[in-house]
Amino acid sequence: MHRRFAVMAMVALAVGLAAGPASGQGTSSGIRGTVVDAAGPLPGAQVLAVNVASGFQYGAVADVDGSFKLSGLAPGTYEVKVSSQTYAEQSVRVQVLLGQDAQVSFTLSPTEVFMGDVTVVGETTKLLIDTRSPVVSTNVTTQQIEALPQNNRNFLSFAQLAPGVLFTDNTDAAGQEFRSGGSNPKQVNVFVDGLSYKNDIIKGGAFMQDSSKGNPFPQNAVQEYQVLTQNYKAEYEKSAAAVITAVTKSGGNDFHGEAFWLFQNEGMVEQDDFAEARGDAKGSYDRNQYGLAFGGPIIKDKLHFFLSWERNDRENVASVYHGSSWDIAPDNVIAILDGYETGTLPAPLLSDLFFGKLSWQPGASQTVDLSYHRRDEDETRGFGGQTTEQAGENLLVTTDAATLRHQAVLGDDTLNEASLMWQELGWANAAVNPGTPQQNYVNLLTIGSKVYNQDLSQDRIGFRDDLSFFFDGWGSHALKAGVVANWMDYSLTKAAYQYPYYEFRQNEDWQFPYLARYGFGDPALSFSNEQYGLFIQDDWRITSNFTLNVGVRWDYETNMLNNDWVTPADVVSGLENSCRTYDPPVGGQANWCIDEIFDPNDYISTGNNRSSYSNMYQPRLGFTWDIGGNAKTVLYGGWGLYYDRVTLNDIYDEQFRHSWKQYTFCFTMDGTQPDGCSVPAVMWDPSYLTAEGLDGLIASGQTPGPEVFLLANDTKPPRTTQWTVGLRQQMGDWLGGLSYASVEGDNGMAWSFGTLPPGTDFNNRWGGWIGIPNYGFIMRSYDVRTTEYDAFYLTLDRPYTRDAKWGVNFVYTYADAWQNASLDEGVAFAFDYIPTDWPMFPGNADEKHRFVASGTVGLPYNLQLSSIITLGAGFPWSYTDCLAGWDRCVWHPNGGRPPKQSFLGINEFAYRSVDLRLQWDTTLGGNTNLALIGEGFNILDYANDSCFDGWAGAPGEPNPRFGMPNCQYNTRRWQVGARFSF
Template identity: 35%
Template sequence: MKQRNRTTAFRPNRRLLSCALASCLAMAAPQVMAQSTSATLRGAVTADSTITVTNVDTGLTRTAKATNGSYNIGGLPPGTYRIDVNAGGQTSSRAVTLAVGQTATLNLQDAPPVSAPAADATNLDTVRVTAPMLVETRTSEVATYVSNKQIELLPQNSRNFLAFADTVPGMRFVTSGNGNESQLRSGAQGASQINVFIDGVGQKNYVTPGGITGQDDSRGNPFPQLAIGEYKVITSNYKAEYDQISSAAVTAVTRSGTNDFSGSFIWDRYSDNWREPTPGEEAAGRKSEETTEQYGVAFGGPIIRDRLHFFVTYEAKDFIVPEMVTRPNNTGHVNIPANILAQYGPTSRPFDQDVYFGKLSWQASDEHLVEFSARVREEVGILDVGGVNAQSAATALNNDEKRYDLRSLYSAETWMNDAHLTFEESSYNPSPLVNAPIIRYTARNQANDGDITLLNTGGGGSFQDKGQKGWGLQNDFTWYGWQDHTVKAGVKYKDVELTAFQQFPPNPRYIYDVAVNPGQPYRIEYTTARVGRTPFVESGNKQFGLYIQDDWQVNEKLTLNMGIRWDYEDMGAYKDYVLDPAIATALRGWTNIQNTDYDIENYISDGGNRKSDKDNFAPRLGFSYDLAGDQRHVIFGGIGRSYDRNLFDYMAREFYGGAFTTYTINFPDVNHPCNPSPTCIPFNPALLTPEGLAAFAAANPTAGGEVNLLSNDLETPYSDQFSIGMRNTFTVWGHDWNTSATVAHIRAKEGIYFRLGNRYPGGSFRDPAFPNATWGRQPWGQAIPGYGSLILGQNGIESKLNSLLLSVDKPYTEQSPWGVTLAYTYSDAKENRVNASNGETYVFDYPDAGDTFYLSNGVPKHRLVATGIYGLPWDVTLSAKLILESPTPRSATNCFDAPSNDNCFFDPYERSETIGFKQFDIALQKVWDTGTDLKFKVRADLINAFNWRNWTDFDDWRGAPGVANPNFGQRTGNGILWPTRTFKLSFGFDW
């Protein structure tokens, strides 16, 4: 089925804003992307000066003349620059290093010469070595930089460059289980709400969760680490140039070739022999097989000196990933058959990734830089092994991605234009490793009111094919010609085709009760495709964005940033969807919902009653005030709105719900009685065959299964952000230390969720026979006549975050070869659907999400990350990283404080321990300089050096009404977060 795209949002009067925005953008008519990676250098200078900046590595040159005693030079790739100031026939020079996306202030009117003005290569090398890093203090953003030194030297075991973002207050790099999936999160929002900009190009995942493409269910890296120069993390109040984001923005710059040929090679490895066993492995008496090898090579240099440069890199991962198939907790009362017990214990699965990146940089003239970059990511692996999934129940994953970017950056004396033409293609394709029926073994729990899954075997349980493919065009225009103002305006257009398919389960599922009859199933679940419906959804998706912003330096102390952004998205699969007339008729005739808490007409789409939202206006206002005008003590703050987007995976559920009919056949036994009906029959061995299941479906036709419907007026998720803080630079022991303290409030709204639309006769959500019930007794048996249950999708997920962000930084430099960072975050986080921050989108325990807020299950209250880098004699470098967290709140249902089991309620809790997570990593690197251009290095990383165990299994049951559970909050199993203490050895060389 083919259709197109859509987005949603907010509600001010649009006419005046539209006219103002359109007129301001008239000057920026060209196309393509944000200059969020380019640096800007500005400041005071002698009135008649000419300022020339030269990149010491590539020869890139920019020249500007003073205007009323000030200068402003933009479009500078991060790096080290020699600055030549010519005034009255005299030239003075100095050197600085500029960071990614930085707006640096450097006053030059009294600048003494610090190096000779000659432009020979020897002098350039001297400048590069001694150039200080300018610190950006006059920004309203809550932003922190991650340097190349930190990426290169801090201990790590993943080679995922995003892992270093957790050194920033408010950020967490979250790894699930034993590293099966790594995601970057900020505050009380999930990973899907971030965006990562690489060389200014957003890497947003439009289809599946994870925030950026390729990170859903993947151990892989989104980008080769050898290609990343440095990056900036903005946790709130980003400027208007950033889009499709309501949480944190990461803007990274890739490495480019220089005038010198250079290269690197890196290889590291560890295995199960180099790590401590997990508690589960200790109990089993053996370890899971494990091998981790990561290697890569990078090479760059000049094709034409000062004009044309190249850079290429390749990185790979070859893993044997350890897993543990475990007997579930609370099953001591079950006599589990030997053939099932034999499948518990250590096991492993493979994972392989290859990532390629290449970049050409052409300095066509002193004003014009043209770049072309390409990235290809290929990975294959096995999922869904471990826990209660045996090796045969595995899912095979193919996860591929391609991205290309053609960039044109043109700088004139008073303006600059930055344009990108992009293409992207990504696919996420998990499918059963073994195409066979799924076998599930269960047992009755001790309360005899439900089943516990003991083991899944047979075939895999997931079949999906999801992806995005298309091109984009963006343009950013910056004008410096208005005194004391830097005005930036941009336009963006993308045309991306989104695809999605899923089938659960992909093969019949046979469910056995091991206590009753381990040789005969008591239930069969399977799906058949509905005639006339295709489960494959294909949707054209058109995105359009405009913004304008002004950085106004009111005086030498006060700077204001004022901006507004507008985004529009057209998603055909949502907007043009036509509900099957037979289903619409059944819904309109369903008496149960004629007098309930929703109007079914708000969910019935006829292909013409849904509109793409045009109200996504996002104003942003920020300020910074330099108390002494010397950039050492700056108060900053801001307020703004930022819109994200609705994932296509959610928007396509209208198709998934109607594409397959789900059959459930029950064979009654002592633990699973049922009333005789077409779906409750005596056991028939023929139903163990595909032919028997097909015959049953043909003999028992149904009009359809579960029906999923979306609201006809969906809005776009967004966040409102407020912050106030102060940055300081202090000189201690002859070294500059940078500190920052920020108080931030973020309120996220309109997240999409799905609720049960079934109702009892009369319209109630709870069983009318129990009028005092506030929990349970949902109308699951009250399905649409002739169909299955009704699931309604709408906006309503919200989160609230109040946070204190503290940071201390003493940068590592060649002159002062040691560095320290401290990042502390206090978070008061709430959400109105438990586990929403962890990706939960279903609300079935209540009629809707409601306005009750709970402790967020995704955010610890206290978090401290400390890092250190210290240069020792003989080219040895020692580095370390410490992470401490208070316990992350856990989900819990409170029946203990309820009058009955019909009055339970959500009640998340924090465990009483002071420390909920702790990890200390250390690394030691030795470099041998051969006296030529070749340097060898050996490095040892000790991850989780003290083998601290971060337990994951706890008893979250508070107890029955009036009867407390004495084990509430206590540890129940051997599960831990990886890694255990692990030794990793790396070799490499640079030339």
């Protein structure tokens, strides 16, 4: 740690001497163009942009050809003043959106300044829209964040307004996350004020959102954000799918503040059809979401502050109910389980989110921002369905992050942006009622303590510097190069099965467990990693209407794969010397040794033979052709390679299983091997229902040792190849778009059978592997998972303006997504095929149709109505079909489809929700306002079915409930609230 602080101190000093720390990528915008009059260019013309809220100023002087550049603008509203020696100063008010580089031609006259060659919406304040970008991107504005209906205050949920991006439909689900391009949600990234919130440890992509129902960042601190669906430029790192880049609010020259409160209780939430059919009583439930924000000047036009806080205080509910086999369970089993409470039970969540920011302009075209964010989230959860409240857990999610940013325009043609970052992300879950073994009576109830307790943390110290040059030569260029460095510390504690886990099932009439798991030892693992990235990109405007975007990025990590790990000597010996005799022969051979199946050296780590992957070269190419030269009709496209990283949790077991011994047991009453259990069975004894009994069984040597995870030394990080071609068309105040997008993913990792000889019969895959002394089942990693995604995106937008008092957005996605190997989106296992005979099947995100419409309209009497309509074809589900015989069972991964329902006569949708928000505003005096809010979600009470029965049936016994739903989500609910602002 001392070395790291020394390195950071030297970096900070170097940056300070050079140009000072500044904002990271995705935090600013720009205006480029020319100043002319009727006779031609006006060299020497002055262009000054003054931020209306803060008073911060950004200036430029037109070159000999009249061209100018205003770079590093914070998104917002500006008074742009243009003047020359010939003409008096004229001004126009414009709104600049995040991440957009608008090209504008200012034409001066004695009385007015005219804007041309740019897409503009609005009269009083002209909204500038950049149609010349090759990136598939969507801007989510302040107006949309504040006005559209939203059941929770997770700012990421508005990502669904972008084509090709899916956000978790179920607002009560554990794990509120987004995804795109048929890729795993782990492959996205989120930047806030240039700081990456990439989650290196577990699934979720960013913010430690794995299993979290809470919000990662205070929404009242988010000014706006941009969703980059695909084909983004080389400056963005650690993502092979969609990127969200957000900027936070700042204080201004006037004091402004707000307080809000939103309320929902059990009387405002409809029960689903299944809860009503079971006669479940509604549990006591209420949710209060409230918060404050306040900002203003410390020194007018120079130094401002902004503070915000949000709380989510929710008594959530979870329905616990008897499983589908309850009616056929034996009386002695019912007697064990009948005393456990079922029905709708409370599951509280309390979350506090804090944000603070100082903004300073020490000189013209130079800004400094210092910000801090904290998250504290505590939820009681982990029960529901057939899992009783006794097996619940406390989920704790925390964030501490600070960013120091500085940007400066150096002369007329150079912009420097840099940042220093510190961040700590934490995720932990612990048993609510520790100490009791867990007993899972499959399809009945699960009782006992939660048996898997974890405490994970990720610490980051980071630095970034981007330098942009603007020059002419064979056209005009905006050349940008940058470097990013992160010093990471990871700490993981995972006490898996520290309380024994037992699984009872119908095959044994639930009389004894056929399977048990138990672990003990040292559950902690920690190590460090360094991440570096370099990029260079050029926006090369070859002609006035054709631009080529060329870039390349390279990323490198010193210790992505825990390179210091040393494979234990007895494992090495076992891999090099273990053999097995097969009768009958397998693959034409009776004797097989492990070293004949694969080279053990490819998986043995000596602590110095595992090289860090150094080939993350990512070329990226894009183009735009402004067909008419007026930004009205633009053809665009792009292609690129995008690397992500291997998530630490995916490789954790390689070392963990040796420091924390984890055993799997199979039990039998008649000496036969139970189906679905991978280790040799031992005769059942009731003493094994305790940890002491299992300790004795382990000591006796009757059960195999812990499992072995063999990680390939040459494991490659996942990546995608993306390409897009599309057309944008402006039609008055409307902007339409049609594009085709393709994404191919490879290098995805999965664990599967490690020591099966070639030619092993599929039905013998669980018993045909070669073991090594003192260890159990052996798995190897395979980085051959792939995804394929093809989609058409159709968009139509009429941006909201205060002049018109209305705006609408329509997004339609037609997609076809495929994947192979595994359905898992966390640590992936692939046991349903022989490695690596992994056919493609419909992807988890294979939704053929997705339509999202949103809009806001001002009504008489100070009313405002807004809506989001979401329609989806639904996601596939898997099923098993044994109707043709037990020896001919077929598993169909994602082979089932939810039944289609109608919306306005179109029978294509399995998910339907119409959400409305009505707001009434009144002035209390001066600039003080009060708003009363009423919101309804799924107001038409559509049945959004899920949990489809995936058992087609046994030979001669078709399942009458096959394909039928067993649960629903997003039932109709209402919410009321108020907002006070000044």
